[in-house]
Amino acid sequence: MTQGRFSRSRLEWFSSLPACLLLLSVVIFSTSSDIHNQMLRGGEQMWSGYYKLRMDPAKPECSVIQDIDAAVAEELAMAPSDDPMAALLGSHEKDPAEVRLAIERSAADCRAAHANYEDLQDKLTPGVRAYRAVELFVADLIAFGLAAQxxxxxxxxxxxxxxxxxxxxxxxxxxxxxxxxxxxxxxxxxxxxxxxxxxxxxxxxxxxxxxxxxxxxxxxxxxxxxxxxxxxxxxxxxxxxxxxxxxxxxxxxxxxxxxxxxxxxxxxxxxxxxxxxxxxxxxxxxxxxxxxxxDMFLNVGLYVWVGMMLKQTRLATLVFNVFRPWRMPPEMLAVVAVLVAAIPTAYTGASGIFVIAAGAVIYSELRAAGARRHLALAATAMSGSLGVVLRPCLLVVVIAYLNREVTTDELFGWGIWVFVLTAAMFSLVAITVNRQSKFDLAPSAEAFPASIMALRPLIPYVLVIVAVVLLYRFALDVRMDEFSAPRLLPVIMLAILLYEHISLKNRGGRASGEFNHQGLERSVRSATNDTTAEIGALLLLLGLSVSIGGVIERSHIMEAFPQAFDSAWSAMVLMVIILVILGMIMDAFGAVILVTATVATIAYSSGIHPIHFWMVTLVAFELGYLSPPVALNHLLTRQVVGEAEVLAAQQEGGTFYQRHERIIMPLIAMGLSLLLVAFVPLMFYAG
Incomplete structure (x- = not known):
């Protein structure tokens, strides 16, 4: 049923709309902090000493001494018993010179305090008071936002x-x-x-x-x-x-x-x-x-929202259009899809979120290119697996936040090399082991110009993204990084949706702006409808993963293992097994919290370098998400492509490998990557 701007269903009124307002409030509160910082800098630039003007100055309580000689005489005339300082020092005689010096200093301090008070009063112009009122309101808004998180x-x-x-x-x-x-x-x-x-x-x-x-x-x-x-x-x-x-x-x-x-x-x-x-x-x-x-879990919600808004755009289809002229065989196109997906995966926080957001598009595009169902399902499940080690992935930020032994720069720096390795392994498996099609690419003279033409529709999207990033950079002094991404990405996606509907209105020749407004509202509404259910499923699963972690912690299972190994090699074997199992049964964020409290200390004590350990952890988790019996990424793939497609794939014939390709191919690629990431570095520092 077609719904107008206000003809929402009851579920949308009582669920999607409040969830949208909550997510927007998180973005506003986090952005208001950046605005406040700029307001403080602007106030200092316009009025020197603005930091002192933020509050009304208190009038000094001291009285300026007009007659120093009289004050000295009065002090000298005071009986020693009336002077507690003299009694404490055991002195019964006062030095007139010292008394005069003390009174002169006190008088000077008092005059300076009164002069400073008068100076601040003079600077508190109506303009300063108006600016200060707005700045303090923003400061109160930030305090309320932090308290309400x-x-x-x-x-x-x-x-x-x-x-x-x-x-x-x-x-x-x-x-x-x-x-x-x-x-x-x-x-x-x-x-x-x-x-x-x-x-x-x-x-x-x-x-x-x-x-x-x-x-x-x-x-x-x-x-x-x-x-x-x-x-x-x-x-x-x-x-x-x-x-x-x-x-x-x-x-x-x-x-x-x-x-x-x-x-x-x-x-x-x-x-x-x-x-x-x-x-x-x-x-x-x-x-x-x-x-x-x-704040971390709210960021997860924001990333899900970003992913659902990405799903409403034409970006994924336009990116596939760039590669379509080459007429790649399905296996090569699957490799391209997984590699290209690594970047948005890093910006949507975790592999599962990206599978939910773009999995349906990736699957349909691969199927349209002639890919087998099993191959398309495998690529869709893996589309979110390679980018979790790239900047600005939220999962890596959480690891650095919980573990002082590592920093985001170190993890992301080594994450690039892990990405190159996992990409190479997946490409090797998909194109050699998994190849079932002929490699008959289109001639470059034909395909290259068509690809260049297909890039043109992407240019406005790039300009929109750059415009938002530059706006934050120069207006709010906020760079696009792993810390600012959660609040920048929703704004970027809203700007992209706005651009799409403006351009759609112009191409349709409609003069009325009403079409554009309804289209934008409908897209945001649809994205939020998907977001509410996904956030509920993911965050509740995440919360119960933390509870399962509590069971493991309180049952003292980890105490059955040595708290340190003499050999880093032996420790790594155990680490790999434990981490893959945790990835199979727990959500990523809950698993990171548990690993930080238990497994990580054993690894460090056994001589495994912290950065190496966490790189192994990330790859092991991704292998766990692709491994039965749970295989979370496969479950999410099933959820977005539909039960009918998965059942149709299971009914296809062929060899054992072909009948289980969607499970086996990701396991081979990520399994080989995990073995290399886990054990090759040990040769260089563990002996």
Whole structure:
């Protein structure tokens, strides 16, 4: 049904619109900090000493001494017992010269204080007061934004989690196809959500009953969690009794359990464990730890939003148009797609986010070029795997934030070489091991001019991006880097959407600007609709990954391993196994938090260089996301390309490799890369 500007559905009014406003507020609050810094500099340039004018100066309390001689005489006439300083020093006689010097200094200081006060009063012109009012308002806005970060995150997570539940958008091993799938999945979701609610209530009560005083802000945060999980429980209960009509009857019990969302499985495991050890508030406590990194998780939400807005643009199709004239064989085009995707992957924060954002376009373009379904699915799943080591990937920023042993510059510097290696391995596997097509490229004389022509539509996009980056650079003194990317990228994507609809209006010959406004609004609305469900699925999965990390931490599994190895080689073997397993069962950000607290210290103590260890960690995680039984990136690929395409691929014949190409090819490429990244550097520093 076509919707006008204000004809939103109820879900859009109560979910997408508030989520959009929350995300915009995060961008505004973070940008207001840059604006405030520029206002302080501008105030200092316009009025010297502006920093002293930000507050009304206090009038000095001292009185200027007019008659020094009289003050000296009065001080000398004072009885020694009346002078506490003289009594302390045991002195009964005052030196007139010293008394005069002290009074003269006091008088000079007082005159200077009054002169400074009068000078500041003279400088407080109406212009300064007006400027100061605006600057202080921005400062208060920043303070409010920083204080509200935790509340914004809880509201965003709960709002989007409820949306994901109502729209059946949680991440699971397979989609709900039958009524049995639906019943099993929603029943266990309801149980898990009730477990989350109970844990949050118990955590709230234990906090109130503790010896330490709970602040009003902490109590409000507890209440937000409780209300949020209550709404989530009611949403899953509502869905349980409102069975959709499009489901098939019957079902297989074994397959039905595969339709249970991953967050539900993690919740049931961690909740049961914490209940058995008498620590029922455990899930609530570990979810509360998300608040310590509220800005990071909000950035994840912003990156998802950026990815969904990217999905609304023509950028991916236009980039593919540049390579289409060469008539590349599917294997080579898959390599090009994965390599080109590395850059936007770095700017969308993590591999899973990019798969969600551009996976459908990559898959359809590869299929249009004649790629087999398995090859297209493999490339789509891997499209987000190579760019996680490139600047300004949020995951690397989090690693540097949690580990003082490494910096972002060091990690990104070595990340370039890891990217080159993984790209070479994927190219080698795709073009040699995996080749099933003839290499018959178009003549360069024919293809090159066509590619150059295909670049022309991309020039305006580049100009829009450069314009926004330069605006931030010169107006706000903000460079585009890993720290500013979360607040710049949403603005860049909004500018690109605005450009697309202006150009579309002009090409359509419409004189009215109404078409453009509706088109822009519809694109942002569609992107936000997708964002709410994806944020709910990802952040809830991330939060429960942190809870699973708590289970691993409290069960003292890691203590069963030596806390240091005599050989870095032996330690690396163990590290690789553990890190791949963590990548298979946990979200990236939750896994990084756990690894920082446990595995990293063992690696450092065993002689593994911190930078080397984290490069291995990133590659191992990506291998884990591509490895069964969970294979998160494959699950996200299934989610964006559709269940029908995956089922059609599974029904294709051929050799064992051809029938499982979508799984085997990424495993070979990333497995070889991991072995090289893990063990080759040891030859140079471990002996």
């Amino acid at each position: 935790r509340y914004a995150l809880v509201i965003l997570v709960m709002l989007c989690a409820v949306t994901a539940t109502l729209t059946r958008h949680h991440i699971a091993m397979r989609a709900m196809e039958t009524r049995l799938d639906y019943t099993v999945s929603l029943t266990l979701q309801t149980v898990a959500n009730a477990m989350l609610l109970g844990s949050s209530v118990i955590f709230r009560q234990s906090s109130l009953g503790s010896s330490t005083t709970v602040s009003a802000e902490e109590l409000l945060l507890h209440n937000f969690w409780v209300i949020g999980f209550a709404c989530l429980t009611l949403a899953s209960l509502y869905r349980l009794f409102r069975v959709p009509d499009d489901l098939e009857s019957g079902g297989n019990p074994n397959q039905a359990f595969l339709a249970v969302p991953l967050y539900t499985v993690m919740c049931l495991i961690s909740g049961t464990y914490f209940a058995l050890i008498g620590h029922s508030s455990g899930i609530g406590i570990y979810l509360g730890k998300m608040m310590e990194l509220a």
